[in-house]
Amino acid sequence: MARFLCFLLMLTATGLHGAEPEIDPFETPLGHPHDLQLPAGFPAPDLPDDYPLTDERINLGRALFYEGALSRDGRITCGSCHQRRFAYADRRPFSLGLDGLPTPRNSMPIFNVAWKKEFFWDGRAPSLRAQVLIPIQDHREMDESLHNVVRKLSRSRVYLPVFKEAFGTPEVTAERIAVALEQFLLARTSLDSKYEQSQRGEATLSAEEERGRSLFLRNSSGTSCATCHNGPLFTDHAFRNNGLTPTDDRGREKVTGLETDRAKSATPTLRNIALTAPYMHDSRLKTLEAVVSHYSSGLHRSPTLAPELAKLPTKGFAFTPADQAALVSFLHTLTDPKFAP
Numbered sequence: 001m002a003r004f005l006c007f008l009l010m011l012t013a014t015g016l017h018g019a020e021p022e023i024d025p026f027e028t029p030l031g032h033p034h035d036l037q038l039p040a041g042f043p044a045p046d047l048p049d050d051y052p053l054t055d056e057r058i059n060l061g062r063a064l065f066y067e068g069a070l071s072r073d074g075r076i077t078c079g080s081c082h083q084r085r086f087a088y089a090d091r092r093p094f095s096l097g098l099d100g101l102p103t104p105r106n107s108m109p110i111f112n113v114a115w116k117k118e119f120f121w122d123g124r125a126p127s128l129r130a131q132v133l134i135p136i137q138d139h140r141e142m143d144e145s146l147h148n149v150v151r152k153l154s155r156s157r158v159y160l161p162v163f164k165e166a167f168g169t170p171e172v173t174a175e176r177i178a179v180a181l182e183q184f185l186l187a188r189t190s191l192d193s194k195y196e197q198s199q200r201g202e203a204t205l206s207a208e209e210e211r212g213r214s215l216f217l218r219n220s221s222g223t224s225c226a227t228c229h230n231g232p233l234f235t236d237h238a239f240r241n242n243g244l245t246p247t248d249d250r251g252r253e254k255v256t257g258l259e260t261d262r263a264k265s266a267t268p269t270l271r272n273i274a275l276t277a278p279y280m281h282d283s284r285l286k287t288l289e290a291v292v293s294h295y296s297s298g299l300h301r302s303p304t305l306a307p308e309l310a311k312l313p314t315k316g317f318a319f320t321p322a323d324q325a326a327l328v329s330f331l332h333t334l335t336d337p338k339f340a341p
C-alpha cells in the first residue's frame with residue numbers, strides 16, 4: 001500500500017493525472033504467474049502484492065528496458081548502462097547518458113533486487129517502482145518526460161497488444177511502465193556459482209580458493225569481509241563507510257541529512273563481482289586486487305568509518321600477499337555462469 005501511495009505522490013509531482021488503471025490490480029492476476037524458482041530453503045523476497053509477477057508483465061518490462069523511446073533522443077536505453085554480460089552493470093567508470101553526459105557514480109549491477117528495500121548507492125529511492133522512473137527523467141541519463149514516453153508508446157502498434165496482454169487493456173500509463181520495468185528487474189535473480197556448487201558437492205574449490213574462503217569468513221580481529229558482505233546475498237543491506245578517502249560525494253548523508261552518515265554507501269553484494277569492475281561507488285578501484293589491497297592497508301580513518309574496521313590496529317587487515325591472492329581467487333568463485341553468459 002505504501003508503495004502505491006508513494007507512486008500516486010510521484011504522479012502528482014510529475015503532473016501526470018488520469019493514469020488510474022481500469023483493471024482492479026488487486027483482482028486475480030492476468031496472464032501466467034511467474035515463479036522465481038529459488039533454491040530450496042532460500043528466503044522468499046517480500047514482493048509487491050498489488051501486481052503479482054506474471055510472464056506477460058516481465059516480457060513487457062524486458063522490451064521497455066531495451067526501448068529507446070524512453071529517452072529524449074531515442075538512443076539511450078536502460079540496457080546502455082546496465083549490460084547483461086556485466087551482470088547488468090557497466091564497464092565504464094561513469095556511464096554515458098544522453099548527449100554523452102557522464103553519470104556522477106558507477107552504474108550498479110541489477111540482480112537479486114527483489115530482496116532490497118532501498119535503491120542507488122545512497123539508498124535514495126524507497127522502492128523499485130519509484131526507482132525505475134528516475135533514470136527516464138534524469139537529465140544526465142535519458143532526459144525524457146513521462147508524458148512524452150506515454151505518448152510515444154501509445155502511438156506504437158507493437159506495444160499496445162503487449163500492454164493489453166500484461167494489464168488487460170492496451171492503455172499505456174506511467175504506472176504500467178513502472179510496474180513492468182519493476183517486474184523485469186524483480187525477476188533477475190542470480191543465486192548460483194562455483195561457491196554454491198562446492199557447498200552442494202558438485203564442484204571442488206582449489207586450495208587457494210578454499211584459503212580465500214576462510215579468510216573471507218573469519219579473521220582473528222573479529223571483523224571479516226563477511227561482517228558486512230554476509231548471508232546468501234553477500235550483503236547486510238546496511239549503509240557503511242568502508243574507509244575510502246573522502247571526496248565531495250557525501251553518500252548516505254545526502255539522503256538523511258545526518259553528518260553521522262557521511263560517506264556511507266549501501267554495502268554491495270559480492271555475487272558476480274568478477275564481472276562488474278571497476279569497483280566502489282565512484283569506480284576508484286579498477287581491479288579486485290586493488291580492492292583487497294584497500295582493505296589490507298589502505299583504510300582512511302574518519303569519524304564515520306565503520307566501527308568494525310576502525311577497531312583494526314593498523315590501516316587494515318594487513319593480509320600477506322598470498323592471503324590477498326587467495327581472497328581474489330575466492331571472489332572469482334562467486335560468478336554465476338548462467339546469469340551473465
Ligand code: HEC
Pocket residue numbers: 065070076077078079080081082095096097098103104105106107108109110113116118119120121122131132133135136140141142181185
Ligand atoms: C546513463 C546510464 C544509466 C541509464 C540509462 C540507466 N541507469 Fe540505472 N543506474 C545508473 C547509475 C550510474 C546508477 C547508480 C546511481 C547512484 O547510485 O547515484 C544506477 C542505478 C540503478 C538501479 C539501482 C540498483 C540498486 O541495487 O540499488 C536500478 C534498479 C537501475 N539503475 C535501473 C535502471 C532502469 C530500469 C533504467 C531504465 C529506465 C536505468 N537504470 C537506466 C546508470 C544508468
Ligand code: HEC
Pocket residue numbers: 216223224225226227228229239240241242244263264265266267268269270273276278279280281282288291292295306308309317327
Ligand atoms: C564494514 C563493512 C565492510 C567490510 C568489513 C568489508 N566491506 Fe567491502 N564494501 C563495503 C561497502 C559499504 C562498500 C561500498 C563502498 C562504496 O563504494 O562507497 C564495499 C565495497 C566492496 C567491493 C566493491 C563492490 C562494487 O560493486 O563495486 C568489494 C569487491 C568488496 N567490498 C570486497 C570486500 C572484501 C574482500 C572485504 C574483506 C577483505 C570487505 N569487502 C570488507 C562494506 C564492507
